[in-house]
Amino acid sequence: MPAAFTPPARSRRQFLTLLGISAAAVSCGTATATNGSSGSSGKQITALKYQGNVGAVTLPELAADLGHLGNVTLEWVGNTISGPQDIQTAATGQTHFGSAFNGAVIKLAAGKAPIKAVVSSYGSDQHSYGGYFVLEDSPIRSARDLIGKKVGMNTLGAHYQALLDVYLSRNGLSKADAAKVEALVVPPVNTEQSLRQKQIEVGVLTGVLRDKALAAGGLRPLFTDVELLGPFSAGTYVMTERFIKENPDTVRAFATGVAKAIEWSRTTPREEVVARMTDIVKKRGRNEDTATLQYWHSYGVAETGGRISDKEFQLWLDWLGERGEIKQGQLKAADLYTNEFNGYGKG
Template sequence: MSPLPVISRRRFAGSLAALGAAAGLGATAACGGPARAASGGQSKVIRYQGSVGTVLPLELASSLGYLGDVRLDWIGNSISGPQDIQATVTGDTDIGGAFNGAIIRLIAAGAPITSLYGYYGIDSTIWSGFYVREKSEIRSVRDLPGKTIGANTIGGQTEDVLKLKLKQAGLDEDAAQLVVVPPVSAESSLRSGQLDVAVLGGPLRDLALSRGGIRPVFTDYGLLGTFTCGCDVMRDKFIRDNPDTVRTVVAGTAKAVAWSQTQPRARVVEQFARIIKARRRQEDDSQLKFWHGYGIAERGAVIAEREFTVWLDRLVDTGIVGRHQLSVSQLYTNRFNPYASRGAT
């Protein structure tokens, strides 16, 4: 079995800078094409990437009829949050979602994007754990220095949660080594000994636990509590040029999230199953039986300041972002969301 590749922080930082520099070109290029609106009008087509076997809040909104005359154009599936928002920056899509820490990194690199609403999070039923084999000598976070930990991507939630936990324990944030592992391979890599620790969440976590022989060192829910972790973003130019469309998309998606937060779970899962069947992408919908919610903390996907400050403060403390380089107000807005309280930014 071949060794797992170690994540290169320098290479990732370089790609962010390049994307930031190219952002203006990507935003301009994205305005053309046969699927776009007629000259002088606002676009009524939103290009996006999906996720295999799951239903995004945006897709739920469309299926419930909450997007009015705005049509979704699926261009393929994303491989990770950072890749998804990078596609938005370069103009390949009009909207993308990622972990809030990844969004901050990209904006700090010069990408002209803004977060519009929360699209996933964690709570008491929706969380990820840092798992080890049952007989592992790793008992706490203090045993992690020098160990290898599987992550699906750099700059994502796994990395920042890990580093926040290490810092709380008084340890060097780079004490543990991250390696790139596709989520579907994480459990087998852990059990075979390729990894010391594997991050498991959702259906993959439940399946792994059903087979026994593993235990968590800590969980992101134990660290953060109920917390919206990621947002959907759009390019600032797209927002300026298409304010009515953006308002429709945000308001409709917020309404869909609120619907999912208040309906019986069985009804939501039934709606998801219909969506997956209707889009005809040859997907396995078996993981829907493990769905318990989006984990979004606020009603209607409203963004709370804390959901960005916790990661911005960490990135400033480590020097990844300059102390006066960004303010929280540059990262997100609730002005298009009808569920936001009066006076929200």
């Protein structure tokens, strides 16, 4: 069994620097160079290195177990610590694909990393969503009430800070007032406790941690991401443009297989999906707790088969441009993704 991939801890400054990785740094990836011949010599790579998530089943893992990847196999190299870190390893060739919030994909692409999204990986719907919760007796009832307050989330400069900014903007706060809302990094496992002990006034809760916190009572949502934007696909699987060019059949098998897994997960009874995931986790033998799988409801992907559209990137292109993290007009949404290799629902 391969050893778990454990990247060194980094400060936010160092982390954002990594998102500005240069094209030169990703021009030759180790995974591509060491895992079979490229398409240019007639033989395509079919064993894909990737990172997983502890106690969870990713869409490619589900696709593989369902037999939807054809002759493509997966080679686990460890578990990721975050979405941006996951796509960084794909960009540098340590893995063949990675998944992250689309805003993080944009930032990596803006740093000249030659990557492209090939299929959606997660999103928000009525079952799987991120909520911004306050104590039940909190005086916070509106966006303006957040001025001067602390909002805890898993990381800064990513999905949940972006949604907070969108919420503040749509509810009429000026940039000056929005800047007075303090976003703080709070580990998800500590968010509920920090909120109840009033170390923060608002906490972002998702998945099993959200369900457990709500079951304990005393909390109410200020807003949720799905209320704010409607059902939407929030993240994508990306690969390098070089890998896509040299291994088109593999990419097609991967994207279409993931698409089929998305549709299987939403058309199959939830109990059957959870049972299948539990079996997958047990079979891989990584000594993981399967308890959290009982709280799984959906992957949240909005579009049929995870097919990508401009709107899934344009919102975050505008947000990053307004924040000055990328140049306005530097990137076009259509240049960040391709549906060419996703055969599910094509046309």
